[in-house]
Amino acid sequence: MAQPTDDARHGHAEREAARRRVRANWLLSAPALAMLAFAASGPLLIMLVYSFLTPGDYGGIVWKFSGEGWFQVLFSRDIFDETVGLADAHLTIFWRSLELSILTTLLALVLGFPTAYFIATRPREQRALWLFLVTIPFWTNLLIRTFAIMELIRNEGVINSILLWLGVIDAPLQMMFTEGATLVGMAYVYLPLMVLPLYAAMDRLDFRLVEAGYDLYATRLQVLRKVILPLVKPGVIAGSILVFIPSLGAYVTPRLLGGGRNMMMGNFIELQFGQGRNWPLGAALSITLLLVVMLALVVYVKNANKGGAGHG
Amino acid sequence: MIQSADVAVNVAGVSKIFGSGDQEVRALDDVSVAIRQNEFFTLLGPSGCGKTTLLRLLAGFEHPTRGEIFLNGTDIAGLPPNKRPVNTVFQSYALFPHLTVGQNIGFGLEMQGKPKAEVEQTVDAMLKLVRMEALKKRRTSQISGGQQQRVALARALAPHPEVLLLDEPLSALDFKLRKEMQLELKRLQNETGITFIFVTHDQEEALTMSDRIAVMRDGKILQVGGPREIYDRPAERFVADFIGDTNFLRAEILGVDGDAARLRLDAGGVEIAADLPEGAARSGAVTVVIRPERARFLGPDDAPPDGESALDARVEQMVYFGTDTHYHLRLGGDERFIARIQNDERLARAPAEGDSVRIAFPARAAQVLKD
Ligand SMILES: Nc1ncnc2c1ncn2[C@@H]1O[C@H](COP(=O)(O)OP(=O)(O)O)[C@@H](O)[C@H]1O
Ligand SMILES: [Mg+2]
Numbered sequence: 001m002a003q004p005t006d007d008a009r010h011g012h013a014e015r016e017a018a019r020r021r022v023r024a025n026w027l028l029s030a031p032a033l034a035m036l037a038f039a040a041s042g043p044l045l046i047m048l049v050y051s052f053l054t055p056g057d058y059g060g061i062v063w064k065f066s067g068e069g070w071f072q073v074l075f076s077r078d079i080f081d082e083t084v085g086l087a088d089a090h091l092t093i094f095w096r097s098l099e100l101s102i103l104t105t106l107l108a109l110v111l112g113f114p115t116a117y118f119i120a121t122r123p124r125e126q127r128a129l130w131l132f133l134v135t136i137p138f139w140t141n142l143l144i145r146t147f148a149i150m151e152l153i154r155n156e157g158v159i160n161s162i163l164l165w166l167g168v169i170d171a172p173l174q175m176m177f178t179e180g181a182t183l184v185g186m187a188y189v190y191l192p193l194m195v196l197p198l199y200a201a202m203d204r205l206d207f208r209l210v211e212a213g214y215d216l217y218a219t220r221l222q223v224l225r226k227v228i229l230p231l232v233k234p235g236v237i238a239g240s241i242l243v244f245i246p247s248l249g250a251y252v253t254p255r256l257l258g259g260g261r262n263m264m265m266g267n268f269i270e271l272q273f274g275q276g277r278n279w280p281l282g283a284a285l286s287i288t289l290l291l292v293v294m295l296a297l298v299v300y301v302k303n304a305n306k307g308g309a310g311h312g
Numbered sequence: 313m314i315q316s317a318d319v320a321v322n323v324a325g326v327s328k329i330f331g332s333g334d335q336e337v338r339a340l341d342d343v344s345v346a347i348r349q350n351e352f353f354t355l356l357g358p359s360g361c362g363k364t365t366l367l368r369l370l371a372g373f374e375h376p377t378r379g380e381i382f383l384n385g386t387d388i389a390g391l392p393p394n395k396r397p398v399n400t401v402f403q404s405y406a407l408f409p410h411l412t413v414g415q416n417i418g419f420g421l422e423m424q425g426k427p428k429a430e431v432e433q434t435v436d437a438m439l440k441l442v443r444m445e446a447l448k449k450r451r452t453s454q455i456s457g458g459q460q461q462r463v464a465l466a467r468a469l470a471p472h473p474e475v476l477l478l479d480e481p482l483s484a485l486d487f488k489l490r491k492e493m494q495l496e497l498k499r500l501q502n503e504t505g506i507t508f509i510f511v512t513h514d515q516e517e518a519l520t521m522s523d524r525i526a527v528m529r530d531g532k533i534l535q536v537g538g539p540r541e542i543y544d545r546p547a548e549r550f551v552a553d554f555i556g557d558t559n560f561l562r563a564e565i566l567g568v569d570g571d572a573a574r575l576r577l578d579a580g581g582v583e584i585a586a587d588l589p590e591g592a593a594r595s596g597a598v599t600v601v602i603r604p605e606r607a608r609f610l611g612p613d614d615a616p617p618d619g620e621s622a623l624d625a626r627v628e629q630m631v632y633f634g635t636d637t638h639y640h641l642r643l644g645g646d647e648r649f650i651a652r653i654q655n656d657e658r659l660a661r662a663p664a665e666g667d668s669v670r671i672a673f674p675a676r677a678a679q680v681l682k683d
Contacts, residue, residue: 211373212406214393216420217471226419230410 044290051283059277069280073288090268090285097265098292100183100254101247105194107187108243109236112194116235117228119195120202127203134195142189146256149185150176153257177259185257186247193246194239201235202228237304245293265289319385320475320507321347321370326379328365328531339365341531342379347475347509348524352501354510356518357528358554363511364403365531367477370509371400384474394423399468403479405460407452413463414439414448420471438466441500458489465500475507482517494521515555519543527551544603547589547682552601559602559649565680568594573680575600577623579643584621586678599681604638604652606677609663610670619675625649627667639663641671 051069053061076087119130137145152158155172163169175181205228213223229236251266258264263271269289272282328340339362347353355363368374369381372393381388388396399420407416418435426434439445442462447455452463461481468476478497482490498521501508512518518525519539526536527550535547546552549560563575566583573588575598586600616622625641628648634655641649651671663669 206404206406208402208404208406209408211371211393212400212402212408213419213423214373215371215398215400216467217394217423218419219394219423222423226423227408 044287047283047286051280051287053280055278055280057277059273059279061279066280069278069284072278072281073284093263093265093268094292096262097248098296100179100186100264101244101250103183104186104190104247105240105244107183108191108194109240111187112191112198112239113236115191116195116198116202119199120205121207131196131199134192134199137189138192142252143256145189146185146253149181149188150256153181153184176257177261179258179262182254182258182262182264185253186250189250189253190243190246193242197238197242198232198235201232201238205231233304237301240300241297244296248293249289317385318348319346320349320351320383321509322382322385323347323366323370324380324382326366326369326376326381328362328369328374329377338531340369340376343531343533344379345526345533345536347507350501350505350507352498352508352510352521352523354512354518354522354525355528356512356515356525356554358513361528362531363513363528364479366528367400367479367509367511370475371398371477372396397474399471399473399476401464401468401476401478401481403481403483405464407460407463407467409452411452412448413444413450413452413455416452416463417466417470419467424471434470438470441469441503442466442496458485458493461485461493462496465497469500469504469506472504473506475509478508478510480511480513482512483514490517497521519555527554529554545587545589545679546601547591547679549599549601549681549683552679552681557604557650557652559604560681561600561602561643561647561649561678562597563600563680564597565593565595572676575678575680577643579645579647579649580623581644582621582623584678585619585675586680587676588680589682592680592682599683600678601681602649602673602678604650605636606673607649607651607671608653608673609651610672612670614670616672620672621675622670622672623649625669625671627663627665627669630665637662639669641669 050061052065052067054064054066054068056062072087073090074087075084076089077084115134119127119134122130150157153175154160155174155176157175159175160169160172164172209227209231210223213227218226249266249269250264251270254262254264255267265285269282269285272278272285276282323343323345326340326343327338330337330339341362343362343366355366357363365374369376372388372391372395375389383396383398408419411419414435417438418431421431421434435448436445439448442465444459444462444466447459452460455463461484464481481497482493485493494517497508497510510521519542522539524536524538525542526533527542528534529550535542535551537545542551543555546555546558552558552560562578563584563586564578566574566576568574568588571588571590573586573594574583575586576583577600584600588594592598610616610622623643625643627639628642629640631638631640632655636652636654639651639653641651643649649671
């Protein structure tokens with residue numbers, strides 16, 4: 001075994017190399033960071049400013065300070081007697097969006113995990129083909145994909161026609177304009193965002209560890225829980241984040257498949273910038289959404305890591 | 313199938329074919345071998361000869377294309393790896409990176425549903441057995457290769473399997489550590505009384521550690537026997553060549569008496585006695601092997617003692633090795649012979665390059681090969 005002094009010297013060289021790597025990484029990512037600062041922070045800053053201004057009569061803003069936008073996020077004034085009440089509708093929309101996004105993420109995880117596992121266990125030369133197939137939906141516009149789903153699930157659509165023809169049902173099932181339709185549609189749309197990071201994690205997974213698990217008397221389920229999941233957790237976290245964030249702000253899919261009846265956060269914000277003509281409220285809602293997402297992420301990542309430490 | 317209670321693992325006519333058509337690889341070809349209880353049994357052979365495949369069949373990761381495997385008399389074909397009382401020490405160790413040393417060792421017991429207290433107790437006993445008590449809480453990435461090796465061993469031993477499979481567990485260690493671990497493994501096997509099936513491509517490792525060795529090539533087991541038997545009585549050219557240094561001489565069988573034969577060497581036409589393994593030709597031209605250290609020099613006037621044979625030779629080259637010297641000799645009929653002679657200052661006169669010498673070897677130092 002190595003002498004302690006050897007260890008120390010080794011450790012020092014290691015740290016020095018790590019420092020150099022970190023510096024190189026910062027340099028390499030500088031263009032991307034600059035781009036982010038410009039393209040992401042700029043609009044955000046504009047939003048922040050707008051949220052403290054007064055709405056114009058025909059949309060847009062008037063350059064006059066007002067806290068009304070932020071006030072309206074949570075409270076509403078009665079039109080007639082000006083009494084202040086909690087804005088239930090906003091909270092409902094918020095809650096619905098949150099719920100649907102969590103469900104979408106879970107559904108995508110449940111569907112994506114076996115898919116990624118399947119791809120990762122194919123012979124290496126076949127995997128490119130499977131990954132290619134997974135990414136095909138990205139080749140077409142979101143709108144067109146959503147219309148394709150509508151074609152499947154509407155009352156005169158493919159699924160209902162087949163079921164009617166088979167005699168399984170007498171009247172078409174109402175699938176369009178339900179929360180279920182929105183959920184399935186969103187999970188479908190964001191599934192590749194779940195599969196790809198999961199696959200990346202599983203590709204790095206040493207399957208000899210899986211064998212070691214079986215060898216040490218673990219059942220399939222135990223191998224999944226005690227070996228595979230802890231090892232691919234970074235992929236699960238990344239995939240969940242990638243699906244959850246756009247789900248929360250999703251706009252097209254809930255609008256088309258949910259029929260705009262059960263409004264989501266994204267639709268509601270859009271409404272403020274459109275017919276609502278209340279840009280400051282829209283801006284305040286956007287920023288609130290952003291904060292909620294950030295809070296959710298912090299809580300999620302913290303918990304996920306704690307789970308790992310509990311293991312260790 | 314009748315089993316003697318003495319047999320731990322019985323491999324009966326097992327073949328394993330990977331792929332099909334042009335891609336077909338016959339990793340194991342009609343392998344049969346019986347491994348005894350509490351035995352340190354070694355599979356020895358060059359890379360690609362099917363050692364790992366045989367272990368994987370025993371562990372349950374692969375299934376035989378043909379043939380059967382019995383563990384203590386029961387056919388284990390239908391048992392998945394987690395139902396077999398067999399554990400593996402993987403070549404790459406395959407330690408769980410998300411668990412500590414202690415958790416790695418306790419993994420098998422935990423999966424078996426053993427009570428927490430018992431798991432703790434066994435883990436501590438195992439840590440002690442492999443002398444790693446101090447590192448229980450470390451991550452596996454924070455310990456050295458040799459220590460990882462010990463953890464892998466402890467993890468596989470903790471559930472006290474009936475058979476332990478070890479796939480070249482020492483090949484990643486440096487020379488000194490390897491020597492240490494060889495002794496350690498022997499000690500562990502003695503202390504636990506578990507049947508060890510050990511895979512290596514290192515003949516020296518096989519000779520020093522094993523109770524019995526199976527020499528493999530191209531998916532076949534060529535010979536099974538104790539280290540002495542494998543070394544002194546190789547039945548095939550490959551076995552003789554793979555294990556230690558050896559001399560091959562051409563000869564003709566003059567007569568056979570049981571497992572002994574009288575031969576005439578092509579080199580110098582000298583008659584010698586040799587061992588005849590089962591299945592070898594009983595007449596005609598054959599190859600015999602003689603280990604270099606079996607030869608010794610005769611004085612110019614000495615007659616070979618009773619039963620020994622003597623050959624005339626000329627010294628072409630000498631290579632000094634400290635404890636002994638290798639003499640590269642040329643025999644009559646242009647055949648070569650290497651004699652390994654212990655250096656001994658009391659020896660009156662050591663031959664020099666170019667000298668004509670006579671060498672003698674004991675009656676049954678020679679062995680006829682099957683091929
Ligand atoms: N999963 C597999 N698919 C195809 N061929 C394999 C597979 N596993 C092993 N082989 C082939 O079987 C032969 C024996 O391999 P292996 O048992 O690993 O040999 P060893 O352990 O003695 O080096 C080799 O030719 C190897 O290429
Ligand atoms: Mg191998």
